[in-house]
Amino acid sequence: MTNVAVIYYSSTGHTHTLAAAAAEAAEKAGAEVRLRKVRELAPEGAIASNQAWAEHVAATADVEEATLADLEWADVILFGTPTRFGLPAAQLKQFIDTAGGLWFQGKLVNKVASSFVSTSQVHGGQESTLLALNNTFYHWGAIIVAPGWADPIQFAESNGNPYGASHVSNNTNPPGEENIGSVEFQARRAVEIATALKIGLQAA
Numbered sequence: 001m002t003n004v005a006v007i008y009y010s011s012t013g014h015t016h017t018l019a020a021a022a023a024e025a026a027e028k029a030g031a032e033v034r035l036r037k038v039r040e041l042a043p044e045g046a047i048a049s050n051q052a053w054a055e056h057v058a059a060t061a062d063v064e065e066a067t068l069a070d071l072e073w074a075d076v077i078l079f080g081t082p083t084r085f086g087l088p089a090a091q092l093k094q095f096i097d098t099a100g101g102l103w104f105q106g107k108l109v110n111k112v113a114s115s116f117v118s119t120s121q122v123h124g125g126q127e128s129t130l131l132a133l134n135n136t137f138y139h140w141g142a143i144i145v146a147p148g149w150a151d152p153i154q155f156a157e158s159n160g161n162p163y164g165a166s167h168v169s170n171n172t173n174p175p176g177e178e179n180i181g182s183v184e185f186q187a188r189r190a191v192e193i194a195t196a197l198k199i200g201l202q203a204a
Contacts, residue, residue, distance in 0.1 A: 002195045004031040004187070005070045008080030009038045009091040012052040014118040014167055016060060017175045018183045019080045022116065022165075025184035029191040031076070036066035038095040066095055072107050076194045077142070078187060079115040079133055086125030087132050096136055109141035110201065112194035116165035116183050118175070130163040145193045147186040154182060 004026040010016035016037070023035040037060060040047070047053050071077060079096075081088040088096075102108050115133040117126050137144050147154055148162045156178035159166065165183035167175045175183075 002031045002075045002191055002198060003073055004033045004076040004078065004191060004194075005036060005066070005074035006033065006078045006080065006187075007036045007038060007066045007070065007092075007095070009082070009089045010056065010060075010080070010118075011042075011082060011089075012050070013056040013059070014169045014174060015080045015082050015116075016056065016063075018116050018118065018165060018167060018179065019078075021175075021180045022078050022080070022183045022187040025187040026076070026078075026191050029188045030195075031191045034070050034073070035063060036070055037063045038066050038091050041091050041094060068099060068102055071099055071102055071111075074111060075198055076112045076114075076190045078190060079113070081115070081117055081129065081133070083117055083119045083125040083129045086128040088129055099140075103140055106141070110197065111140070111142045112145050112190050112197065113137040113140070113142040114145050114147075114164060114186055114190050116186060118167040118169055120169050120171050122168050124168070126161060126166040126168075127163055130161075130166075134163075143193070143197065145190045147182065147189060150189065151185045153178065153185050156182070 006023045008019035023033045027033045081092045158178045159182045167179040
């Protein structure tokens with residue numbers, strides 16, 4: 001069986017919605033899945049000052065926090081993040097920065113990796129955020145599996161991104177059907193490629 005770790009950061013819930021959809025799609029594709037959030041770094045005062053943020057933190061209190069063991073266990077790693085000035089959120093980056101030991105031991109080599117993103121505006125840094133995450137995957141020796149234009153859902157007006165599923169919230173709008181469809185396709189594609197890769201490497 002192919003193991004999938006969906007690891008994300010979400011402040012007000014949009015990226016969480018995408019992550020949950022990706023996890024469900026991977027599970028339906030036959031994978032064993034771990035849905036994990038990364039540790040929150042923002043001070044309690046900042047969270048409390050934003051009602052949507054505080055409500056989301058409370059609503060996802062039961063979601064387990066990601067650990068390095070999840071990275072080591074996974075055949076597929078799907079990262080989800082909102083954009084912060086065209087870059088991944090600091091919370092996700094901090095988690096990635098703790099993976100040096102696994103990298104040094106070569107335990108991240110040949111894992112299938114992909115990522116998805118949510119921004120508040122159109123052209124709000126979606127592609128630069130996804131490409132920045134790809135830099136991590138290059139260093140790990142992971143196999144990047146982007147959705148590309150490999151499914152009709154990628155041509156939907158609200159998607160249109162071959163690098164990874166993307167959503168524009170305009171600060172309030174949750175991911176719609178097309179966004180969910182895109183991240184579901186991305187998760188299925190990652191599982192399919194990882195499964196084939198795993199079988200091929202075992203047969204080699």
